[in-house]
Amino acid sequence: MRHLRFPxxxxxxxxxxxxxxxxxxxxxxxxxxxxxxxxxxxDAQALAEEAAERAAQDVRSxxxxxxxxxxxxPDRQVLHESAPMIVTIRDPFxxxxxxxxxxxxxxxxxxxxFLRSAIVHEDLERNEIRVRxxxxxxxxxxxxxxxxxxxxxxxxxVHARYEPPNCxxxxxxxxxxxxxxxxxxxxxxxxxxxxxxxxxxPAFLTGLIAQESGFDPRAVxxxxxxxxxxxxxxxxxxxxxxFPKWPRSPRLNRLPPxxxxxxxxxxxLKPANDWRLDPEKSVIGxxxxxxxxxxxxxxxxxxxxxxxxxxDPETEHTRLVLASYHSGYSRVHxxxxxxxxxxxxxxSLKEARKYVNRISSYCHHFAEEPLP
Numbered sequence: 083m084r085h086l087r088f089p090x091x092x093x094x095x096x097x098x099x100x101x102x103x104x105x106x107x108x109x110x111x112x113x114x115x116x117x118x119x120x121x122x123x124x125d126a127q128a129l130a131e132e133a134a135e136r137a138a139q140d141v142r143s144x145x146x147x148x149x150x151x152x153x154x155x156p157d158r159q160v161l162h163e164s165a166p167m168i169v170t171i172r173d174p175f176x177x178x179x180x181x182x183x184x185x186x187x188x189x190x191x192x193x194x195x196f197l198r199s200a201i202v203h204e205d206l207e208r209n210e211i212r213v214r215x216x217x218x219x220x221x222x223x224x225x226x227x228x229x230x231x232x233x234x235x236x237x238x239x240v241h242a243r244y245e246p247p248n249c250x251x252x253x254x255x256x257x258x259x260x261x262x263x264x265x266x267x268x269x270x271x272x273x274x275x276x277x278x279x280x281x282x283x284p285a286f287l288t289g290l291i292a293q294e295s296g297f298d299p300r301a302v303x304x305x306x307x308x309x310x311x312x313x314x315x316x317x318x319x320x321x322x323x324x325f326p327k328w329p330r331s332p333r334l335n336r337l338p339p340x341x342x343x344x345x346x347x348x349x350x351l352k353p354a355n356d357w358r359l360d361p362e363k364s365v366i367g368x369x370x371x372x373x374x375x376x377x378x379x380x381x382x383x384x385x386x387x388x389x390x391x392x393x394d395p396e397t398e399h400t401r402l403v404l405a406s407y408h409s410g411y412s413r414v415h416x417x418x419x420x421x422x423x424x425x426x427x428x429x430s431l432k433e434a435r436k437y438v439n440r441i442s443s444y445c446h447h448f449a450e451e452p453l454p
Contacts, residue, residue, distance in 0.1 A: 110190070110192055111218055112187045112192045112196045112215075112218065112228065113194070113195025113196045114192065115187070115191065115192055149238060149240060150171055150234070150238050150239070151171070151172045151240065152169065152170070152171050152232055152240045152242040153170050154167070154168065154170075154244050155168040156447060156450065157450065158244070158245050158246060158247045158248070158446055158447075159220055159226060159246045159443070160218075160220065160247070161220050161247060161443035162222065162293075162443040164217050164218065165453075166214060166215065166217065166218070167214075167215045168212065168215075169211075169230050170211070170212050171213075172209065172210050173210075173211075173232070173238055173240075175209075175238065177209075178206060178209050178211050180234065180235035181211070181232060181233060181234045181235065182231075182232070182233045183197065183230070183231070183232055184230070185229070185231075186228070186229040186231075187226070187227070188226070189227065197213070199215055200215045201214045201216070222435075222443070223432070223435060223436045226244075226246070227243070228243065229241065229242070229244070230242055230244065247439075247443040247446035248394070248397045248446060249286055249289065249397070249441065249442040249445035249446055250283060250397060251283055251400040251404075252281060252283060252376075252396075254283060255283050255284065255449040256285075257274065257449060258448065258451055258452070259448060259451075259452050260448060261447070261448070263292055263296065263297050265291075265297040269297070269361055269365075270288075272362050272365050273288055276362075276365050280369045281373075282369055282372065282373075283445070285445045285449040286400070286445050287372075288444070288448050289442070289444030289448060290311065290368065290407070291310050291311060291368075292444045293437060293441045293444060294307070295309065297310065298310070299360075299361040300343070300346045302343040308334065308342075308358040309358035309359055309361075309364035310364040311364045311365065311368025311369075313358050313364065313368060313371060315335040316410075317371045320374060324370055325357065325363075325366075328357035328363060329353075329355055329357055330357065331351060331356040333351075334351055334355070371407070372407060375406045375407060376399070376403050379399055379402045379403060379406070391422060391423055392423065401438050402418070404438045405431060405435075408433070408438070409430075409433070413430060413431070414434070417430060417431050
């Protein structure tokens with residue numbers, strides 16, 4: 083019979099449960115924390131440390147080929163919507179009839195509630211365990227440290243961290259799907275072709291458009307950003323030299339957002355009046371503005387700082403471009419100067435953090451095969 087690590091409550095806490103909610107601690111996206119039973123969290127953490135140490139030993143030996151494997155599906159965290167979370171463990175020489183499984187969220191044990199909400203399937207012939215939680219919602223405004231540890235009766239163990247999504251603005255990745263969105267094929271072809279021509283990742287631009295406008299070419303924001311890529315009046319001014327003949331409507335920049343939206347929907351303001359309402363020009367203009375921002379973060383001094391400060395400077399460069407697209411280069415530069423590695427946790431970039439995380443998630447998962 084399998085053994086799963088569940089938190090426990092003391093007698094006093096059980097009595098207190100008659101008046102209170104019980105032994106569960108604060109809620110997390112993976113279930114309530116069992117911190118009122120310190121032993122549960124300590125045991126889960128100890129199990130994780132033991133598995134990590136065993137994995138390090140296995141790497142230095144021939145045991146690596148026989149060690150259990152733990153994988154996640156989707157392969158990285160989903161931050162733009164609710165999604166299933168599937169953990170698959172394959173243990174060629176262990177026993178999936180008798181094992182321990184620990185789930186940590188930010189270092190705290192959530193094993194019991196996570197497993198109670200999961201569908202657990204054990205394939206004895208393949209020595210495989212599949213743990214599926216149908217719906218997990220991860221807040222895009224914060225980071226999530228999720229770790230899963232498995233140990234079999236025979237002592238084989240594996241520990242893995244469920245990593246956040248990442249996005250690279252300048253790697254060419256094909257868009258495999260667009261999730262709940264159904265943009266026209268002609269638009270997706272324009273996104274792909276213009277992105278590659280400009281040296282950008284099509285999945286990067288597709289994720290940006292999904293977040294900015296939900297693929298609505300007539301979208302208008304409270305900041306008077308317009309169109310698919312939501313180019314603001316300030317950003318549009320920076321593009322005048324590059325596209326001097328494109329139509330521009332000063333009236334659109336002066337109107338209250340609701341009034342502007344009404345005039346666009348009624349047909350009184352059209353692509354012929356302002357280029358931002360033209361889907362293809364919006365794609366080209368959004369890429370041009372992203373390129374301007376990328377160049378500002380690509381000076382020799384900036385690149386040297388990124389390489390010296392961040393483990394993955396390429397991903398961080400993309401995040402800086404996205405945050406600047408949302409909040410402006412100056413504000414992001416100021417946050418980076420003040421906070422260094424923790425620049426995106428600056429209070430002044432609270433909304434930008436959500437924005438960057440969601441686009442990174444769209445970008446990563448649009449380039450991956452969707453779950454069946």
